[in-house]
Amino acid sequence: MRVSIIQPTVKAKKRKKRVCAYARVSTDGYKQGESLENQVTYYKKLISSNTEYEFAGIFADKGITGTKDDRPEFQRMLKLCREGKIDLIITKSISRFARNTVVVLKYVRELKDIGIEVRFEKENISTISGDCELMLTVLSSFAEEESRSVSENIKWRYRKKFEKGELVINANRFLGYDKDEYGDLIINPAEAEIVKRIYTEYLNGNGMLKISKLLNSEGIPTVTGSKWNEASIRDILKNEKYKGDVMLQKTYTPNYLSKLKKRNRGQVDSYYIEDNHSPIITKEAWERVQLEMQKRAEAKGNSICSIKCLNRYPLSGILFCSKCGSPLRRRTWNSKYSCKKIVWQCSSYVKNGKDACEGTVIDDEIISRLNITESTVVKEEIQNGKKHYSYTSKGKQNGYGTEC
Template sequence: MRVKILEPTLKNISRKNRVCAYARVSTDNYEQGESLENQITYHGNLIAANPEYELVGVFADKGISGTTENRPQFQKMLGLCRERKIDLIITKSISRFARNTTIVLRIVRELKELGIEVIFEKENISTLSKDGEFMLSVLSSFAEEESRSISENTKWRVRKKFETGQLIINTNRFLGYDKNEYGELVINPAEAKIVERIYSEYLSGKGTFTIAKQLAVDNIPTVAGGKWCESTILGILKNEKYMGNVLLQKYYIPNHLKKSTVLNKGELNSYYIEENHSPIIPKEVWNKAQIEIVKRAREKGNYQGNMKYQNRYPLTGMLYCSKCGAVLRRRTWNSKADCRKIVWQCSNYIRNGKTACSGTILDDGSASRLNIHEPTIVKETIKNGKKHYSYSGKSKQTTA
């Protein structure tokens, strides 16, 4: 038997490794910004100097914690990896890549399945090496513990500042005040006029919606440059800082990995400081505003005092969908105007979608004006492109 060797007709084409680097710092301060620039320059030069490497880019996130995946440049890099446009990622250390063990291992395993290597320079770990994942799981747990320790130390420093009456306020998002060279609150005269206007108009009988609308008509932006909402106006009216006092630790962060704040309902100490800074609103006027807020809330039937909404809202369990008989549930929507909108929506539709029910949606303002005191069926009809509603007592109509 004769065996004939068929030579390959295509020559082996050697391709450079497509390499990128990832860098991150967790704050926006000057020193860390400089550190980030140094990381970018170093890795860019490192990759460009290797003849076997083709530089894809250096992806860098600034001012974002490593405990979260929601980092724009990090996600952009992963997107290119999933498109098979990257062969190798170089990063300074595990903590730069991520400070959450679960995130590190999950992403590294995904990249490994795609044949993509990650090199952690400080720890001298390659994810494609035999013991790479074992070492990574051990060292990344240290990185996560370090993050927790940093978080606890930071919270300790913040609480110590609160105990001594030191403020931590971002005046870039606080209408009416700036900070002087000593970190003290000082009145911003131009912004203070807006605050005074809001209190004056509210106490003269105008509602928060009308006040917000008129500020927008007058082309007066919010302190953050956004649009005025009822909730923004109400927040200003309720803020004790405008009468010169401060309540510290209204909110706290329970989980160092999620970084989200929750309202302090007595879980931690709070600190109330009187006459901390110059007031924009006299104490008597501020107190009148609080009385008026409660008075209007009671008139609408939605004042709950300091109760924890155990019974939810006055209309909870009172409104029913005419299409399926399910109870309507109170929901908060974010509208295009970046303002909150409260509606009552069919709970069957919420849970199971339009296959279960086409749904009924009723605006909270309309519902509140009905003065409902018994279970009521809400019938929604559309005429000439507009929604119309009719109501009947639940006992008077049979529902499916």
């Protein structure tokens, strides 16, 4: 028997490599923004000019640190990689891809396992090369150390500012004041009237909930444009800036990788400056409000003496709704039946219904597994018909030592 091989008359067309680029700058400054634009322009030209490449997009994160892996554009790129829509990622350097050694190796290994190459231009490294892992470990360690050094320098700079009495305050999230050309606080007359009214209403006997309802009914927004609630009223009533004083470094950042802020309870120095700027509320009125708040708390059994009541459960007082900022309250659903369930639910929704807040609710069984020990905002979302949750430290802010 003779077998003849018939050669194909049409040659298989070689598929182009689908190539994308990842770019990142860590601040929102003009020069950094310009740098990001330059990176995007450069990579578009680089990929489009190669006849063997098919352009698969530019993914660029602006104003986001590379020590974490929750960058939106970075995650969007990874999603497309996992869907098999990208073959090659080009990026400027390891530090642009990520400054955290663990993050670099985690994603490089994952991408390599699904056949996707990452190419670092500055270091001239490709993840398909044999000695890639060792080189990446060494070089990304240098990048991580650089990030730690930058973090320490920033902390040092802010500490020196605080020692000199220089303010680091975000006036855009601070009702009643603006900043002048020298960075000093100046009264915003329209917003100051709202602050005065809140203090007056409270001293006239109205509670925080009633004041928030009153302001919402009149269509008066908070400084961020959201609705008022008890927490936002309380923050204004307790803020020493309205009497002309200022407390600096109320929060601090213990970990340069996570960037999560924590309430300063004596772990680092804080700085109190009296008569720093023009007051909106007299010192006497401010002190009267503090005494009144204490008096009302004691009347409800919520004084320092009854702190046990406030902290009845490990998570009491540290979970907050992402939609309105109100604390989550522990509740028992179907308490009269055998199918009862323990949940944590938005207190504003419980008190005032959907008009006040759409509400956040999470099973105690789910949240208790996380071992949460600091104030945390719980975000509830529906994806593909299922509930998904994310958790963020309530004190998390951009920069070091900033106060709102």
